[in-house]
Amino acid sequence: MSEMPNRRAVLGAGIALAGGAAALTTRAADAAPLPLPTPGPSRSPAAPAVAADTYVAPDGPEVMAREAERGAGPLRKVSLTATASRFELGDGVTVPTWSYGDRLPGETVRVTAGDTLELTLANHLAQSTSLHWHGLSLRNDMDGVPGLTQRPIEPGAEFTYRFAVTQPGTYWFHPHSGVQLDRGLYAPLIVDDPKEPLAYDKEWVVVLDDWLDGVDGSTPDAVLDELTHGAGSSHDPAGHGAPAPAKGTGEAPSRLLTGAESDLLGGHAGDVDYPHYLVNGRTAGAPSVFEARPGDRVRLRVINAGGDTAFRLALGGHRMTVTHSDGFPVTHTETDALLLGMGERYDVLVTAGDGVFPLTALAEGKGASALAVLRTGTGALPAATVRPKELDGRVLTADRLTADASVALTAREPDRTVPVTLTGSMAAYDWAFDRKPYDPAVRMPVRAGERVRLTFANRTAMWHPLHLHGHTFALARPGGGAPGARKDTAVILPGRSLTVDLDADNPGLWMLHCHNLYHAEAGMMTVLGYLR
Structure with missing residues (x-):
């Protein structure tokens, strides 16, 4: 999820480095900071084009004032290295990839709400990289989007992210540079609640993933090239990466997916044919096992x-x-199964039975699944292809959830309504908002203090999980009623509309994009920008 400089030639300019805690060091002299790009027309039909200095800068005084309001709690220091690595996934599958340290997923970072997190990322990769804190409301210059909120972290360099963490919940972090996320560069971020209201005996962090990197020579960059008909040969923000191998050379098999259908997703299920699906870095034939006692209350x-x-x-x-959904509490709701789009998170409670139980993650519409195991007693591991009957029971989606009263948005008419149309097709692979591929100089303007309503109309034949940085929004309920769940990522089905409300309470320049990684890289990204 990068700025894609070569494909659209819109990022000749970067941004100035954030001062203070956002120290970037390299082994060579840093280039002089560059100005923000000049914005083009607003997407809001009621707003005229505005000059670049009309927008709040990622390290501007408005951002610093908002960070000061969050306070400075106990400091939690973490060191992290992005590096080339090699992992055994199970079933005899060993792959070269990139990761955070020597773990897949990367080691969980754990803090308590009210803490200040200081994480230094050392880049030992051959390409520049970045680190985005998915779901957190944090200071804008720490959000980790090269070309928008920071400059890329060059090979051999390191960057220190430092910010207050205020909202408890389940989050994660990953690069926002090209298609690096579809390697092994991701890890959970758990923010504990110092006044935890839930009672449970054990906790199980479950990370789901689709995997192709290093399998038969496949790479995410090569897959993007195949999807975009060769238009995406270089996606490294600084241009350090070698072009992906061309298809038809025998270096890797085709990864285009055909015939994948799902009623739950409104039709076509996805674009990419992954050879493996993982839970906590393991294939279904060699699953990770979580141990508990019968009767334990387990938080997943x-x-x-x-x-x-x-x-x-x-x-x-x-x-x-x-x-919880996306870190925020909801009215407790029972279900047999969950449907999670890319980037979504759910917290659930289960009371463990006695025996060995499959936790099956069906790759929706793709005819395959991932597996982990809950063991509380004796018994053999379930087969890799096991399909619990619960998968065909009640399947919960976010639109059925109600926000807990403690986090529900107060009723208020919007000060600003911004319509956004999702456009594009699988054939042309021209995914975009309003038929305009990503340009970091084009912003949807808002003002601090406004209640903003975003109305999305999906004019494509594909479903899209939409993610907004630095904020949560409330899912609007048709006809009113109880307040919808607070989310930062929400699925919109083909031909459908989605309305969300948010409070503009975190100044800066914030990405809004599809969290299908390949749709985002094809152009389905834009920027929500605060006016001064």
Whole structure:
């Protein structure tokens, strides 16, 4: 999810480095900071084009004032290295990839709400990279989007992210540079609640992923090239990466997906044919095992870190009680199964039975699944292809959830309504908002303090998980009623509309994009920009 400089030639300019804690160091002299790009016309029909200095800068005084309001709690320091690596996924599958340290997923970063997190990322990759904190409301210059909120972290350099963490919940982090997320560069971020209201005995962090990197010579860059008919040969923000191998050379098989259909997703399920699906870095034939005791109350924190796959998740022999969506509490709701789009997270509670139980993540519409195991007693591991009956029971989606009263948005008419149309097709692979591929100089303007309503109309034949940085929004309920769940990522089905409300309470320049990684790289990204 980068700025894609070569494909659209819109990012000749970068941005000035954020000062203070956002220190970037390299082994060579840094280039002089460059100005923000000049914006083009607003997407809001009521707003005229405005000059670049009319927008709040990522490190501007408005951003610093908002960060000061969050306070400075106990400091939690973490060091992280992005590096080339090699992992055994199970079933005899060993792949070269990139990762955070020597783990897949990367080691969980854990803080308490109220802490200040200081994480230094050392880049040992051959390409520049970045780190985005998915779901957090944080200071804008720490959001990790090269060409918008920071300059790329060059090979051999390091960058220190430092910011206050205020909202408890289940989050994760990953690069926002090209298609790097579809390698092994992701890890959970758990923010504990110092006044935790839930009672449970054990916690199980569950990370779902679709995997192709290093399998038969495949790479995410080569897949993007195949999808875009060769138009996406270089996606490294600084241009350090070598072009992806061309198709038809025998270096890797085709990864185009055909015939994948799902009623839950409104038709076509995805674009990419992944050879493996993982839970916590393991294939279904060699699953990770979580141990508990019969009767234990277990909290599952589930993250969909996939690039192109929705997962339908169920725990055999159990019903799940959903307690949180995207980090925010909801009215507790029982279900047999969950549907998670890319980037979505759910927290659920289960009371463990006695035995060995499959946690199956069905790759929705793709005819395959991932597996992990809950063990509380004796018994053999379930077969890799096990399909618990709960997968065919009640499947919960976010639109059925109600926000907990503690986090529900107060009723208020919007000060600004911004219509956004999703456009594009699989054939042309020209995904965009309003038929305009991503240009970081084009912003949807808002003002601090406004209640903003975003109305999305999906004019494509594909479903899209939409993600907004730095904010959560409330899903609007048709006809009113109880306030919808607070989310930062929401699925919009083909031919449907989606209305969300948010409070503009975090100044800066914030990405809004499809969290299908390949749709985003094809152009389905834009910027929500605060006016001064």
